[in-house]
Amino acid sequence: xxxxxxxxxxxxxxxxxRIQALxxxxxxxxxxxxxxxxxxxxxxxxxxxxxxxxxxRPDEGRVFFDGVEIRNDAQRTALRARRIGIVFQHFHLxxxxxxxxxxGIAVGDGGTEGWxxxxxxxxxxxxxxxxxxxxxxxxxVGEQQRVALARAxxxxxxxxxxxxxxxxxxxxxxxxxxxxxxxxxSRRSMALLVVTHxxxxxxxxxxxxxxxDGAVAAPPETGAPPIRAAAASGDEGAERARR
Amino acid sequence: MRAARRMGLVPLAVRGALRNRVRSGLxxxxxxxxxxxxxxxxxxxxxxxxxWQGSLVERGGDLVVFDxxxxxxxxxxxxxxxxxxxxxxxxxxxxxxxxxxxxxxDDSAHVVLTGxxxxxxxxAEMRIEAGRRPNAGEAGAVVLGSALAEQLRKxxxxxxxxxxxxxxxxxxxxxxxxxxxxxxxxxxxxxQKLLDRANTVTFVHIKLADPGDAAAARVRGALRxxxxxxxxxxxxxxxxxxxVIGIFxxxxxxxxxxxxxxxxxxxxxxxxxxxxxxxxxxxxLHAVGWSRERIVALFVVEGAVLAAVAAPVGLAAGYxxxxxxxxxxxxxxxxxxxxxxxxxxxxxxAAILLGVLGSFYPALRAARLDPAAAMWR
Numbered sequence: 001x002x003x004x005x006x007x008x009x010x011x012x013x014x015x016x017x018r019i020q021a022l023x024x025x026x027x028x029x030x031x032x033x034x035x036x037x038x039x040x041x042x043x044x045x046x047x048x049x050x051x052x053x054x055x056x057r058p059d060e061g062r063v064f065f066d067g068v069e070i071r072n073d074a075q076r077t078a079l080r081a082r083r084i085g086i087v088f089q090h091f092h093l094x095x096x097x098x099x100x101x102x103x104g105i106a107v108g109d110g111g112t113e114g115w116x117x118x119x120x121x122x123x124x125x126x127x128x129x130x131x132x133x134x135x136x137x138x139x140x141v142g143e144q145q146r147v148a149l150a151r152a153x154x155x156x157x158x159x160x161x162x163x164x165x166x167x168x169x170x171x172x173x174x175x176x177x178x179x180x181x182x183x184x185x186s187r188r189s190m191a192l193l194v195v196t197h198x199x200x201x202x203x204x205x206x207x208x209x210x211x212x213d214g215a216v217a218a219p220p221e222t223g224a225p226p227i228r229a230a231a232a233s234g235d236e237g238a239e240r241a242r243r
Numbered sequence: 244m245r246a247a248r249r250m251g252l253v254p255l256a257v258r259g260a261l262r263n264r265v266r267s268g269l270x271x272x273x274x275x276x277x278x279x280x281x282x283x284x285x286x287x288x289x290x291x292x293x294x295w296q297g298s299l300v301e302r303g304g305d306l307v308v309f310d311x312x313x314x315x316x317x318x319x320x321x322x323x324x325x326x327x328x329x330x331x332x333x334x335x336x337x338x339x340x341x342x343x344x345x346x347x348x349d350d351s352a353h354v355v356l357t358g359x360x361x362x363x364x365x366x367a368e369m370r371i372e373a374g375r376r377p378n379a380g381e382a383g384a385v386v387l388g389s390a391l392a393e394q395l396r397k398x399x400x401x402x403x404x405x406x407x408x409x410x411x412x413x414x415x416x417x418x419x420x421x422x423x424x425x426x427x428x429x430x431x432x433x434x435q436k437l438l439d440r441a442n443t444v445t446f447v448h449i450k451l452a453d454p455g456d457a458a459a460a461r462v463r464g465a466l467r468x469x470x471x472x473x474x475x476x477x478x479x480x481x482x483x484x485x486x487v488i489g490i491f492x493x494x495x496x497x498x499x500x501x502x503x504x505x506x507x508x509x510x511x512x513x514x515x516x517x518x519x520x521x522x523x524x525x526x527x528l529h530a531v532g533w534s535r536e537r538i539v540a541l542f543v544v545e546g547a548v549l550a551a552v553a554a555p556v557g558l559a560a561g562y563x564x565x566x567x568x569x570x571x572x573x574x575x576x577x578x579x580x581x582x583x584x585x586x587x588x589x590x591x592x593a594a595i596l597l598g599v600l601g602s603f604y605p606a607l608r609a610a611r612l613d614p615a616a617a618m619w620r
Contacts, residue, residue, distance in 0.1 A: 050615050053530075055529075055530060055614050055615040056613070056614075056615045073535075074534075077529070077532060077533075077534050077535070078532070079532075080529075080530060080531065080532035081531070081532025081533070081534070082532065086530055086531070088530075088618070092523070092526075092527050092530070092618055093527075094524050094527060096258055096259075096261075096262055097258065101250070104249075104250045105250060105255070105527075105528065105531060105533075106531035106532065107248070107249045107250065108249060108532065109248070109249045112248070113248065114248050115248055115249055115250045151531065155532075
């Protein structure tokens with residue numbers, strides 16, 4: 001069975017090639033799997049997440065989703081619309097819209113349930129049903145991140161990608177958001193690919209990948225589940241997932 | 244279930260427009276000016292042509308003879324001999340030779356003064372509601388159109404100064420067409436003397452016994468044989484082809500085109516600013532899976548919403564401005580704007596199109612933004 005998401009030899013450069021953000025990264029993520037991405041600032045974590053989420057095109061390498069190679073922007077847009085949810089460190093909510101509307105803008109088309117009913121259901125799932133008509137400025141940062149989480153989940157994605165979702169939150173709020181994330185994941189059987197600086201948060205994931213200077217750096221951390229992400233040299237877990 | 248019904252674009256577009264109320268308000272104001280200008284210019288030009296045409300139709304002429312070389316037909320000269328010759332052409336039922344000039348009345352208002360030949364069918368057919376027609380050879384007698392008499396508060400027996408010369412009002416004639424009802428009618432000989440234009444007229448109106456095409460063509464040929472310097476047209480064609488009306492129409496449409504271009508530019512500028520200001524939000528829309536087409540549609544709808552808000556106000560402002568212009572001294576009585584429901588619908592549709600055109604380029608720019616980069620701006 002093909003991995004849900006697979007990156008093969010993916011490289012990305014910025015500033016006319018002067019900055020190499022990713023170097024021939026291989027990564028395979030099985031359906032329902034939770035993977036944390038660790039690494040120092042500037043090591044390429046956000047670029048990796050953005051490539052995985054279809055927000056940027058890699059310069060080299062290939063990206064597959066559910067066995068299908070993702071080659072163009074239309075495919076990337078369709079994935080973001082239907083199968084991948086994204087949570088950002090800075091939430092990226094639209095200030096002029098209410099919480100329900102911020103969730104509602106992500107609702108895909110088709111079906112009979114209205115966007116507002118769907119948004120309210122998701123806001124209920126993250127404990128914000130009563131804050132549906134508040135604008136972001138009227139919400140705490142923890143609540144804003146929960147709205148962003150509801151928005152990412154509104155189309156019941158197969159993969160949730162999050163870039164330091166607790167990075168702007170105090171430890172307590174961060175823990176509650178992570179607990180919420182795993183609670184929702186258990187009900188939806190979706191895969192997680194999450195960038196974090198927090199080792200406590202990372203410990204809750206089945207796999208952890210450490211990035212260094214744009215490349216996946218082994219070995220796995222002591223006591224953690226086996227890391228199956230592949231470095232440029234190849235990776236057992238990734239190979240297994242690919243098979 | 245994964246799918247649901249997504250948000251409509253109009254509420255989002257309205258919300259977007261309300262983000263910067265001052266700018267959106269100024270944009271709407273600019274579009275209102277463009278629409279109002281369009282209504283005034285086109286309405287007045289159409290009113291001018293319509294008034295002239297209606298006047299000819301009411302007076303029942305089938306053909307009009309006028310000076311072929313005159314840019315302004317009112318300054319043209321057709322020989323009296325043409326009118327006399329026309330009356331003898333087989334198939335001609337009636338002739339009205341007319342000398343027309345715009346003059347002052349009582350040193351204040353402007354009126355159309357028309358000299359009618361003694362055998363003019365217009366004398367015979369005008370409905371006298373008070374007083375009488377001038378007697379043969381009667382000097383200084385004038386019949387006023389009903390609206391003119393009402394405006395100047397004249398009754399039979401009163402005196403009126405036309406072209407700085409006193410006339411005695413002998414009758415009031417009722418016409419339904421504005422131009423006819425605002426005209427003063429005097430005998431042709433009196434008019435020719437007043438203007439020092441003996442033996443020439445402005446128009447010769449012809450009534451045909453058989454207005455069919457074949458008979459009309461025969462009469463036209465016979466009329467042209469009388470004088471090579473004349474043109475013969477059906478009344479409607481003469482108005483449509485009239486050079487002065489044509490110039491008015493050209494000026495009106497040029498001004499309208501400028502007004503529309505300004506409207507498009509105003510919306511384009513506003514939407515471009517909106518796209519620049521909301522780059523991060525556009526990045527978010529990309530990130531949550533909005534297609535380029537949907538982002539284009541959002542900004543195009545926003546531009547159309549601005550135009551749609553401006554349209555009814557612009558139409559009303561244009562209508563009121565046209566009415567105000569035609570009520571001005573010197574214009575009152577000559578011109579009524581012709582603004583009908585069809586024109587209002589067409590202009591409203593043009594305004595929405597203007598909004599769409601103006602927002603299309605900014606919308607394309609929004610759709611082309613790189614989502615990851617856009618979110619961080």
